[in-house]
Amino acid sequence: MSVPESLLKVAAIFFDIIFVLLVAYVVFIFGIRIFWSFKSKRLKGKELPETKEFLRLKKGKGVIYIYAPNCKPCKLVDPVIKKLSKEIKGVPFVRINAAEDVELVRKLGVLATPTVIITERGRIREILIGPVTEGTIREKLK
Incomplete structure (x- = not known):
């Protein structure tokens, strides 16, 4: 019993989309962490607000x-x-x-x-x- 070729193409597209979304998520998370670390380095030495x-x-x-x-x-x-x-x-x-x-x-x-x-x-x-x-x-x- 063989799987129809059209079903294999749909499955390949589905897994490609999942892979792209996973990579985008990882890049987004690392991007946020890099941004936070950059922002926190800029705050070092800054004086506290007068409160x-x-x-x-x-x-x-x-x-x-x-x-x-x-x-x-x-x-x-x-x-x-x-x-x-x-x-x-x-x-x-x-x-x-x-x-x-x-x-x-x-x-x-x-x-x-x-x-x-x-x-x-x-x-x-x-x-x-x-x-x-x-x-x-x-x-x-x-």
Whole structure:
């Protein structure tokens, strides 16, 4: 029993379309990641906006944690931030809900959640986009 040639052509076109869509998706995801890393490099050294939330970050090191309540990766990072804020004394932690403080998030130039911003003397020193581990944050705070 042989398969009709027209059915083989349709199947080949179908698999070609699936392959093109898969490649486009991968290129899109990597493109977004490259854009985020480029944007975050441009933000390094930038001074924090003059707001009451950031007053305690003007001296020494600090951490800004930007999250969204419905973000799954944020739910993984949230316990890490809470634990570190209790353990590391002398380093202020500021939590910003991106859904409620949209204007402040725009001022910071944040594109995705979760984002952890390490500050030093009121300036952005490091930006960590996406889920990060406790060890990574500790290392960046040294």
